[in-house]
Amino acid sequence: MIKKTVANVEEALEGVEDNMTLMLGGFGLCGIPENSIAELVKRNVQNLTCISNNAGVDDFGLGLLLKQKQIKKMIASYVGENAEFERQMLSGEMEVELTPQGTLAAKCQAAQQGYPAIYTPAGYGTEVALNKETRMFDGKMYVMEHAYKADFAFIKAWKGDEAGNLIFNGTARNFNPIMCGAAKITVVEVEELVKPGKLDPNQIHIPGIFVQRIFQGKDYEKRIEQLTVREA
Amino acid sequence: MLDKNGIAQRIAKEVKDGYYVNLGIGIPTLVANYVRDDIQVEFQSENGILGMGPFPIKGEEDPDLINAGKQTITALPGASFFDSAMSFGMIRGQHVDLTILGAMEVAQNGDIASWKIPGKLVKGMGGAMDLVGSAKNIIVAMTHMNKYGDSKLLKRCNLPLTGVQCVKTIVTDMAVLKVTEEGFKLMERAPGVSVEEIKKATEGTLIVEGDIPEMKL
Numbered sequence: 001m002i003k004k005t006v007a008n009v010e011e012a013l014e015g016v017e018d019n020m021t022l023m024l025g026g027f028g029l030c031g032i033p034e035n036s037i038a039e040l041v042k043r044n045v046q047n048l049t050c051i052s053n054n055a056g057v058d059d060f061g062l063g064l065l066l067k068q069k070q071i072k073k074m075i076a077s078y079v080g081e082n083a084e085f086e087r088q089m090l091s092g093e094m095e096v097e098l099t100p101q102g103t104l105a106a107k108c109q110a111a112q113q114g115y116p117a118i119y120t121p122a123g124y125g126t127e128v129a130l131n132k133e134t135r136m137f138d139g140k141m142y143v144m145e146h147a148y149k150a151d152f153a154f155i156k157a158w159k160g161d162e163a164g165n166l167i168f169n170g171t172a173r174n175f176n177p178i179m180c181g182a183a184k185i186t187v188v189e190v191e192e193l194v195k196p197g198k199l200d201p202n203q204i205h206i207p208g209i210f211v212q213r214i215f216q217g218k219d220y221e222k223r224i225e226q227l228t229v230r231e232a
Numbered sequence: 233m234l235d236k237n238g239i240a241q242r243i244a245k246e247v248k249d250g251y252y253v254n255l256g257i258g259i260p261t262l263v264a265n266y267v268r269d270d271i272q273v274e275f276q277s278e279n280g281i282l283g284m285g286p287f288p289i290k291g292e293e294d295p296d297l298i299n300a301g302k303q304t305i306t307a308l309p310g311a312s313f314f315d316s317a318m319s320f321g322m323i324r325g326q327h328v329d330l331t332i333l334g335a336m337e338v339a340q341n342g343d344i345a346s347w348k349i350p351g352k353l354v355k356g357m358g359g360a361m362d363l364v365g366s367a368k369n370i371i372v373a374m375t376h377m378n379k380y381g382d383s384k385l386l387k388r389c390n391l392p393l394t395g396v397q398c399v400k401t402i403v404t405d406m407a408v409l410k411v412t413e414e415g416f417k418l419m420e421r422a423p424g425v426s427v428e429e430i431k432k433a434t435e436g437t438l439i440v441e442g443d444i445p446e447m448k449l
Binding site: 029103168169175 | 289
């Protein structure tokens with residue numbers, strides 16, 4: 001076994017510097033790497049390019065980095081939940097690259113799996129495809145999209161072992177598995193870190209080969225963005 | 233004229249036994265409330281669940297279990313979870329049978345605009361471009377006119393496009409229409425709405441053949 005554990009979040013974020021490109025898992029506030037985001041805020045690294053499906057809310061998730069103006073460029077599919085984000089986007093302080101959600105996922109997975117680019121029908125004939133190579137396959141038009149290149153990927157998993165094997169929970173899975181191994185260094189925080197052998201190899205969602213650092217996370221808030229319930 | 237629930241109720245009749253269905257945010261979400269309970273249907277939410285159930289009972293909500301609108305939901309027996317790449321693989325690979333989504337404009341060639349008003353705040357396209365770029369069958373749920381009284385069924389879209397030549401069916405508060413090579417073909421009228429009124433509310437070419445039946449809800 002190759003051990004991937006680090007002692008804490010400080011050690012996990014060793015080497016994160018200004019001007020880097022970061023991938024961050026999560027959909028809305030579901031399955032976001034809360035501990036790593038808090039540490040990025042603490043380190044106050046600047047001029048970051050962040051690849052994440054959403055940009056958090058004003059006082060949580062990536063919104064915390066926005067508040068400190070740490071993000072130079074945001075690559076996301078939907079950013080509608082954050083007033084400070086809107087302000088920085090409209091004032092031109094921050095660059096925003098809106099990308100179709102499935103394309104965003106495919107560009108992460110391509111980076112993970114060694115494809116330089118993929119073809120997708122999403123966005124063909126729209127402004128998303130401007131200045132991009134297009135090509136016809138079997139009579140249908142596709143847009144070529146390049147794999148992302150990132151320095152760090154910050155991942156949140158439910159359970160993980162010391163070898164970096166991961167299991168996700170519910171819809172907190174989302175972009176997390178496909179960002180593993182899609183950056184030079186993949187940092188994973190887990191709700192429960194266990195000894196090797198404690199996880200059933202049949203149930204592993206992401207093998208440890210895609211992970212460089214794993215640590216036991218703490219104090220999870222797991223905020224709910226839209227609480228919708230029915231009466232019993 | 234139909235209200236939002238009426239539009240959803242009419243669209244629910246297009247959901248057939250054995251269908252996997254992706255519902256967009258807004259009116260499409262309401263469709264789930266009207267699907268017959270004697271057929272087998274699974275709802276997909278693109279953030280990574282098949283077999284999505286109703287909202288949880290108060291107190292049983294789980295922050296790790298949401299839909300693409302970020303609402304807390306439940307998983308029905310037989311449900312599955314998966315990552316975003318696999319989710320859009322289901323969509324791009326045309327394994328999802330029906331996509332129901334909202335729109336700001338639809339053109340008579342099937343173009344759809346639904347994500348951006350230039351000069352106004354842009355929130356992003358989310359999964360809409362992937363859905364309209366690949367779906368086998370797309371039904372648009374929307375009002376026939378916008379709040380200024382302008383038609384949303386046009387010769388050509390004015391707003392930035394979400395996808396090209398992809399919409400098959402439109403259900404509005406006034407009518408059911410099919411996209412054909414000649415234009416919007418009027419299939420059904422909403423209760424109490426005349427063909428004349430629909431003509432007046434449709435900027436694109438409207439094809440009216442024979443008697444147009446009133447919708448049955």
